[in-house]
Amino acid sequence: MKIGFIGSGIMGRPMSLNLIKAGHELYTWGRRFDAVEPLLVAGAVGKGTPAEVAAEAEVTITMVGTTADVEQVVLGERGLMHGARPGSVIVDMSTIAPSAARRIAGELASRGIHMLDAPVSGGQTGAAQGTLSIMAGGDAEVFARVKPLLEALGRSIVHVGGHGAGQVVKACNQIVVSLTMEGVAEAILLARNNGVDPAKMREALMGGYANSRILEVHGQRMLEGNYKAGFKVKLHHKDMGIVMDNARENRTTLPGTELVARQFAALMEAGETELDSSAIMLALERLSGS
Numbered sequence: 452m453k454i455g456f457i458g459s460g461i462m463g464r465p466m467s468l469n470l471i472k473a474g475h476e477l478y479t480w481g482r483r484f485d486a487v488e489p490l491l492v493a494g495a496v497g498k499g500t501p502a503e504v505a506a507e508a509e510v511t512i513t514m515v516g517t518t519a520d521v522e523q524v525v526l527g528e529r530g531l532m533h534g535a536r537p538g539s540v541i542v543d544m545s546t547i548a549p550s551a552a553r554r555i556a557g558e559l560a561s562r563g564i565h566m567l568d569a570p571v572s573g574g575q576t577g578a579a580q581g582t583l584s585i586m587a588g589g590d591a592e593v594f595a596r597v598k599p600l601l602e603a604l605g606r607s608i609v610h611v612g613g614h615g616a617g618q619v620v621k622a623c624n625q626i627v628v629s630l631t632m633e634g635v636a637e638a639i640l641l642a643r644n645n646g647v648d649p650a651k652m653r654e655a656l657m658g659g660y661a662n663s664r665i666l667e668v669h670g671q672r673m674l675e676g677n678y679k680a681g682f683k684v685k686l687h688h689k690d691m692g693i694v695m696d697n698a699r700e701n702r703t704t705l706p707g708t709e710l711v712a713r714q715f716a717a718l719m720e721a722g723e724t725e726l727d728s729s730a731i732m733l734a735l736e737r738l739s740g741s
């Protein structure tokens with residue numbers, strides 16, 4: 452299949468490579484040459500604008516940063532919308548506001564272009580191994596068309612509803628992930644402050660109900676104090692904003708998420724924007740003065 456791909460960061464680059472490995476013809480564009488170069492070396496074709504990428508492709512995937520980034524890449528002056536053929540599909544796999552996903556889908560529909568919001572969970576490792584969890588919103592028929600392609604990227608691929616539903620489910624994912632991260636960080640801190648080896652604590656918990664991927668992966672990073680991203684603090688902070696804005700729009704009270712959102716806001720204020728989100732441990736240590 453001829454596929455367009457925009458976004459060659461921590462997630463987008465390995466995802467693009469998996470699509471090339473699966474035998475697809477990949478067209479790409481990036482605003483920095485050094486970010487796209489490894490893809491060109493692997494066989495991708497570089498184009499001058501997002502619109503030129505979309506003109507070549509049956510399906511174009513975006514994996515950029517924020518809502519504003521997706522709007523720029525899709526709807527902007529030289530955006531995908533201006534090159535995409537009617538009947539083609541744009542799949543946004545970034546994490547953005549559900550309301551924005553619906554708005555963008557509406558704009559594209561008026562030009563006969565299909566859209567799916569298909570955010571992911573599974574991080575850098577899932578992207579590299581092609582084992583992401585993908586939660587898709589949009590028309591069921593369009594989803595069925597694109598699903599074989601998504602199978603090169605993920606293991607669990609679920610159509611969860613209409614436009615925006617994928618982003619709502621991703622917001623739910625981020626509630627569970629962030630509250631679990633906070634729990635793991637608090638457990639490590641309490642063990643340490645009791646003179647109990649936090650590595651032993653983690654090992655013991657991994658055998659019971661408290662086990663999770665977060666305890667395994669982020670718990671290990673917290674023990675090592677290794678905060679190389681991964682999933683950047685600034686992106687997690689962005690996601691907390693999406694969740695809290697959506698909760699306000701839907702008159703939903705999320706006290707736990709609000710509390711954890713404050714930890715990410717504190718990391719942002721401290722300038723620790725590029726660290727891995729497991730650096731929530733640092734914010735907690737500061738609160739405890741340890």
Ligand code: NAP
Nearest residue numbers: 458459460461462463515516520545546574575681682686
């Ligand atoms: P990243 O490493 O910062 O990469 C973002 C990529 O998008 C970069 O190639 C960047 O280009 C490009 N980009 C951003 N804004 C752009 C714009 N306006 N125009 C053109 N290119 C733009 O981010 P990431 O970690 O791959 O995350 C990408 C998305 O996936 C985010 O929405 C994030 O929330 C979501 N996500 C990430 C993870 C994770 O573990 N990292 C997990 C699940 C979901 P430059 O290099 O030029 O800046």
